[in-house]
Amino acid sequence: MAVKVRIPTPLQKLTNGQDEVETEAGTVMSLINNLDKQFPGIGERISEGGKVRRFINIYLNDEDIRFLRNEETEIKDGDEVSIVPAIAGG
């Protein structure tokens, strides 16, 4: 068992075109660090200084981690994490 991570299209260049990857359980921040080891460069696209970037939304199953424990949210084996860049502009 592992954690399934859904990768958004803009970041699939860094995951060799894969829209779903697997990584280890842990906190959101440790998951981002693990992803960055597997796919160098992806970490800085998602987070900065230990915080998830403002225009990146992360979902644990169907719940926004901002309504859970943010970067400290625990992710278990079998969970599904989705990384979703915001859609915004002026």
Next chain:
Amino acid sequence: MTTLSISRQLLAEIVTHCREVYPCEACGILAGKNNVVQKIYRMTNIEKSGVSYFMDPKEQFAVMKEMREEGLEMTAVYHSHPHADACPSQKDVSLAFYDDAYYLIVSLIHESPLIKAFTIKEGMVKEVEIVT
């Protein structure tokens, strides 16, 4: 560069949405396949502003899930410029994360709404022809 294909009926629906939320900016997702729009999702602009938009993240997540289940792609993103012309603002360019999608902008400053579509890749803006 390819073209963005969308029916007149869907374009009219987009304009209706933009007029309904005027003077705030409207935003939405256009789902389809192979650059052909099949479906429009009206989204909530949580900033409720006339000069910016931020799509409700929860709605966006739900729509992306539905598109995936239906085998559709996010062909384009639309938003209105209630007080500006139909070209991407600096903010539009810097926040255009989905470089595979088209960005459709509806300007409401003209006598009749002006709609233009663009690709925005790594800060480069290119206009794309809209085919109805």
